[in-house]
Amino acid sequence: MTARIIMKLRVEAARLTTPKVMHLRLVHPLKPELPAWEPGAHVDLRLPDGKIRQYSLCGDPRDRGAYEIAVKREDAGRGASRWAHETLKPGAIVHVSAPRNNFPLQTAERHIFVVGGIGVTPVLAMTRRLAERGADFAVHFCAPSETDAPMLAELRAICGDRLTTWFSAEGRRFDASLIGPPGAASCLYVCGPQRLLDAVRGATADLGWPEDLVHAEAFQATLDENFKPEPFDAKLASTGEVLHVPADRSLLDVLRDHGITMPSSCELGVCGSCVCGYSEGVVIHRDAAISVAARQDHIAPCVSRARVSVTLDL
Missing domain, CATH: 3.10.20.30 (Beta-grasp domain)
Incomplete structure (x- = not known):
């Protein structure tokens, strides 16, 4: 396996975009530019205990001076998000890898995004690129409420009327059948918790979407509380x-x-x-x-x- 570049970056800015999601801007203390990246890419953050966590880049790829990520605090998680929220204040130094991309934009005439909560992070960069190109796209953003929708203002500014929000606290829950059958040269992206991925995959299979036109990225582990591992x-x-x-x-x-x-x-x-x-x-x-x-x-x-x-x- 090729060794990955690890950089010591400084937190230039940190702000809460929802009560539980912190938006971070990371810069190099000495170099004016960071390695280039494409929409959909992520970086690894190396924690003090040696563990690694991945975060999607949500800024503008044209801005080579900084990486932007968003971290959702999970108090019942394994501790990485709590550490980030409590430690990564302006001026803090964090070890960050060069970007890599497992969730790139595809070649298509129409792009449809279904996003759940913190899964919005890679979609910000992806839709920003599509908007710059004047491409045809639409976004469905699912969250408990407007207050709990990370980076909502930024997404609205990029998408305009191409964005539809679904806030469960208002009784608006996304119905995956609304995606409709696959159109000519269409591509679907779904990013968020596993339950959203499962719902979209099930609906698109029923609607006749070919598997290679549905691209997914999960933002949490598979939820299977009844699973009992065996030797x-x-x-x-x-x-x-x-x-x-x-x-x-x-x-x-x-x-x-x-x-x-x-x-x-x-x-x-x-x-x-x-x-x-x-x-x-x-x-x-x-x-x-x-x-x-x-x-x-x-x-x-x-x-x-x-x-x-x-x-x-x-």
């Missing part, structure tokens, strides 16, 4: 070695214990960094990173498991 074995195709994965441990952890270095980032099944191939076995997919088509031979070992056994392409 299984993982065979390494290269050596024939069989590793036992207990019910209370992930496949990724077991691979690491046996000296197998795997790239990883979110470890929630969202980013796709640790995905590897497999050739045999029934996999229980619990990620939001691998497409339906790719699931027949790819697995996310940070969250996914297998029934009885699986053979990994490692």
Whole structure:
């Protein structure tokens, strides 16, 4: 795996865009320009304990002087967002990677976006680019209320009447069937919590949308509270070695214990960094990173498991 550039950036500005979402502007203390990026890209923030969290860039790609991200505080989360909200004040230094893009704009005549909450962050840059080009696009933005809709003022300024808001506190809930059947040269993007992705994927399948025209990015782990992990074995195709994965441990952890270095980032099944191939076995997919088509031979070992056994392409 190619090593990623890590920069020490300074927080130039920090403000709350909702009671729980903080908008940060990050600059280099010495250099006037940062590495270029395209709409849909994200950066990694490296925490003091060595953990990594990913955040979409929500600023203007033409502004090479700063990166802008938004962090939603999750008090029941694993601590990264609380650390960001409590620590990343103006003047603070944070370790940030160069951008990479797993959610790029596609070539299409019409672009439709369905956004949930903090999932708006990559869409800000994407719609800004489309507006500059005079492209045809529409945005459906779902949030509990106007007060709880991150970066709403910025999105309204970019989209104008191409934006439709859906605030559940006002009794307006988005109906995915409103997307309609696929038009000629249309492309659909959905970005937000897993339940929104599932609803949109189900509706678009019923409406006849080809899978390759629906592009998704999840902003939280798969919600499956009733899932009960079971032990299984993982065979390494290269050596024939069989590793036992207990019910209370992930496949990724077991691979690491046996000296197998795997790239990883979110470890929630969202980013796709640790995905590897497999050739045999029934996999229980619990990620939001691998497409339906790719699931027949790819697995996310940070969250996914297998029934009885699986053979990994490692």
